[in-house]
Amino acid sequence: MSEQRGNFSRVGFILAAAGSAVGLGNLWRFPYTVGNNGGGLFVLIYLLSVIIIAVPVLLAEITLGRHTGKNPVGAFNYIKPGSQWKLVGYMGVISGFMILSYYSVIAGWTVGYFVKAITGGFNGITSAGATASFTAFTSNWWLMIGLLAVFIFLTVYVISRGVSGGIEKYSRILMPVLLGILFLLLIRSLTLKGASKGVVFYLKPDIKALSPSLVIQAMGQAFFSLSLGMGTMITYGSYVSKKENLPSSAAWIAFFDTFIAIMAGFIIFPAIFSQGMSPDQGSGVMFNTLPVLFAKMPAGAIFGPLFFLLLAIAALTSTISILEVPVAYFIDEKKTHRKKTAIFVGLIAFLIGIPSALSQGAVGFLTDLPLFHIGFLDLMNHIWGNLSLSLGAFFIAIFVGHIWKSSNALNEIKSGCEKFTVYGVWSFAIKYIAPVLILLILFGIVL
Ligand code: PHE
Numbered sequence: 001m002s003e004q005r006g007n008f009s010r011v012g013f014i015l016a017a018a019g020s021a022v023g024l025g026n027l028w029r030f031p032y033t034v035g036n037n038g039g040g041l042f043v044l045i046y047l048l049s050v051i052i053i054a055v056p057v058l059l060a061e062i063t064l065g066r067h068t069g070k071n072p073v074g075a076f077n078y079i080k081p082g083s084q085w086k087l088v089g090y091m092g093v094i095s096g097f098m099i100l101s102y103y104s105v106i107a108g109w110t111v112g113y114f115v116k117a118i119t120g121g122f123n124g125i126t127s128a129g130a131t132a133s134f135t136a137f138t139s140n141w142w143l144m145i146g147l148l149a150v151f152i153f154l155t156v157y158v159i160s161r162g163v164s165g166g167i168e169k170y171s172r173i174l175m176p177v178l179l180g181i182l183f184l185l186l187i188r189s190l191t192l193k194g195a196s197k198g199v200v201f202y203l204k205p206d207i208k209a210l211s212p213s214l215v216i217q218a219m220g221q222a223f224f225s226l227s228l229g230m231g232t233m234i235t236y237g238s239y240v241s242k243k244e245n246l247p248s249s250a251a252w253i254a255f256f257d258t259f260i261a262i263m264a265g266f267i268i269f270p271a272i273f274s275q276g277m278s279p280d281q282g283s284g285v286m287f288n289t290l291p292v293l294f295a296k297m298p299a300g301a302i303f304g305p306l307f308f309l310l311l312a313i314a315a316l317t318s319t320i321s322i323l324e325v326p327v328a329y330f331i332d333e334k335k336t337h338r339k340k341t342a343i344f345v346g347l348i349a350f351l352i353g354i355p356s357a358l359s360q361g362a363v364g365f366l367t368d369l370p371l372f373h374i375g376f377l378d379l380m381n382h383i384w385g386n387l388s389l390s391l392g393a394f395f396i397a398i399f400v401g402h403i404w405k406s407s408n409a410l411n412e413i414k415s416g417c418e419k420f421t422v423y424g425v426w427s428f429a430i431k432y433i434a435p436v437l438i439l440l441i442l443f444g445i446v447l
Helices: 009-020 024-036 039-067 072-079 087-116 127-139 141-160 163-172 175-190 195-203 212-225 232-237 246-274 283-295 300-334 338-357 374-416 424-442
Strands: none
Touching: 009 175, 009 232, 009 246, 009 300, 024 039, 024 212, 024 246, 024 283, 024 300, 039 072, 039 163, 039 195, 039 212, 039 232, 039 246, 039 374, 039 424, 072 087, 072 300, 087 127, 087 141, 087 232, 087 283, 087 300, 087 338, 127 141, 127 232, 127 283, 127 300, 141 300, 141 338, 163 212, 175 195, 175 283, 175 300, 175 374, 195 246, 195 374, 212 246, 212 374, 212 424, 246 283, 246 374, 283 300, 283 374, 300 338, 338 374, 374 424
């Protein structure tokens, strides 16, 4: 492995991978998608997707990455030189640009909300006030573009410093603090008047809500939240030492990520229902509800800013993992310089991100796209965050299960993990269950 690529330390990998997985996907995207899809049933199908489809794919990505020591394009090419499989890698690189572009918009909001919170903007705020303030915020076009620029700049800065100096250092410290503050929020939310209605909405599956689109979104959420389907985990796997126990790392990452998402729901829904708000408000749901929660809790003026700061950092450990995919590709395959590449990729993602930044009220046409009747950001989120990742995961499963072959993957897994007791189950899942289910779900045949 060349100097330019670098390596994770042992503990650094789990932290960095968990840092990639935990982010806006858990705290922003998950509650808003649950809310749009009628609650409990979505949660159930999401959990099934994580266990049955996503976890096997997670192990497949990390293993492929460590074996090849390469970015996604290079990894496919290494195992099947000269074949079309590298197109799957290219698709991952493109998804990286696209997801980074709109993810950074929301990440920019968390920075904006940190500033609002620390300057006392939420003191005594009501739910009507919070909604009005959010609308004014997202309608301010120069602020939206400015915050997007700030976030992309931060991401580029960290990435340009390389894996161990940059990524690892930032992933290591703040997770426990974030968990602690989430626990406090959880207690506050669950003890609000009328909280139980939110819990019921969140946990009680309503079979009438079942639709092909719900299942696609639930599966897409599982991939998105675990950073799968575009080669992030292949890329991170390429920095992992041969001593690392991959199955146990994968299990920990999945557990931790899912735990935080589920917890986020227990915070957001009781708060929504106790404020008499509706759960299907779309992408603003977290930003509309949490300020009211902070206004109602002791020392909320301290916890509010702290929460948004930590969320911004959690988002940063995710954006750097997204940016690292195209950057690793250019460094490995085109022999470019890390810093220049990071700036170049960041600049393009910024430009692609502008329409998303302006699609939450700032520009009418982008906020309600003709034909689709959703905002540009929501459309990007569906195409790249659900469809493209699911398709990517499908091809990765087929590649690892049938082209590279799970028995060869097993040899790689064995390094650092003497006894992989559930090999048979994993192999069956990656060869058959995951690809078949993904296809059926994508084509809406599963119902
Ligand atoms: N998993 C990250 C989150 O939940 C987002 C992400 C998606 C990161 C795809 C990398 C790749 O916030």
